[in-house]
Amino acid sequence: MIKLETLSAIDNATYLQKNEISEFLFEHLGQYGDPKDDIMKCLDYALDQGLHAGGFVVMAREKNKIVGALVMNKTGMSGYIPENILVYIAVDASQRGKGIGGKIMDMAIKMANGAIALHVEPDNPAKKLYERLGFTNKYLEMRLNK
Numbered sequence: 408m409i410k411l412e413t414l415s416a417i418d419n420a421t422y423l424q425k426n427e428i429s430e431f432l433f434e435h436l437g438q439y440g441d442p443k444d445d446i447m448k449c450l451d452y453a454l455d456q457g458l459h460a461g462g463f464v465v466m467a468r469e470k471n472k473i474v475g476a477l478v479m480n481k482t483g484m485s486g487y488i489p490e491n492i493l494v495y496i497a498v499d500a501s502q503r504g505k506g507i508g509g510k511i512m513d514m515a516i517k518m519a520n521g522a523i524a525l526h527v528e529p530d531n532p533a534k535k536l537y538e539r540l541g542f543t544n545k546y547l548e549m550r551l552n553k
Contacts, residue, residue: 409474409507411514414464416456425450428464431473435497439531446478449494453480462491465514467498467507474499475507477515479523490521496533508536516540 414420429446440446453462460481467475477496482488493515498508516523526548527534 408469409505409510410468411510412466412468413514413518414454414466416454416461418454419456420450420454420464425454427473428466428476428478431476431499432478432495432497435476435499436495439528440495440497446495449478449480453478453494459483463515463518465511465518467511469502474502475511477511479515479519482524485521489524491519491523493523493525508533509540512536512540 414424425447429443429450432446433440433443441449450464452460453464455461460483462478462480465477465479466473475496475498478494480492480494482490482492484490496508496511498511523542525537525542527537
């Protein structure tokens with residue numbers, strides 16, 4: 408039985424909780440992931456109790472083991488930039504195709520106040536899920552890394 412859980416700043420997440428989530432995401436994001444330190448920074452931002460940060464985490468668990476996780480960060484902007492950015496979502500490879508990603512996304516969409524942006528690589532299979540949920544591609548993202 409899959410159980411959804413959420414974490415936000417009011418929950419005072421412990422280092423151990425954040426570490427469990429970051430380990431899961433690092434392992435299951437695969438080629439679409441980031442280093443563990445960056446994932447931890449994202450979790451620190453999402454679960455920060457300060458006024459200039461924030462967001463939340465949605466997890467799916469089965470038998471107390473994380474089988475899916477999502478991290479949403481608030482941008483602190485509105486109108487010209489969406490209020491939220493979906494930074495990470497992953498489902499355990501052995502659990503894919505069971506609707507877990509959709510359930511996590513549905514919960515995140517309900518929890519988010521305002522618009523949601525996300526970045527997805529063109530070959531990422533999750534792109535189909537995002538399109539089914541109503542996400543559209545209006546812009547081409549470009550970056551200058553310095």
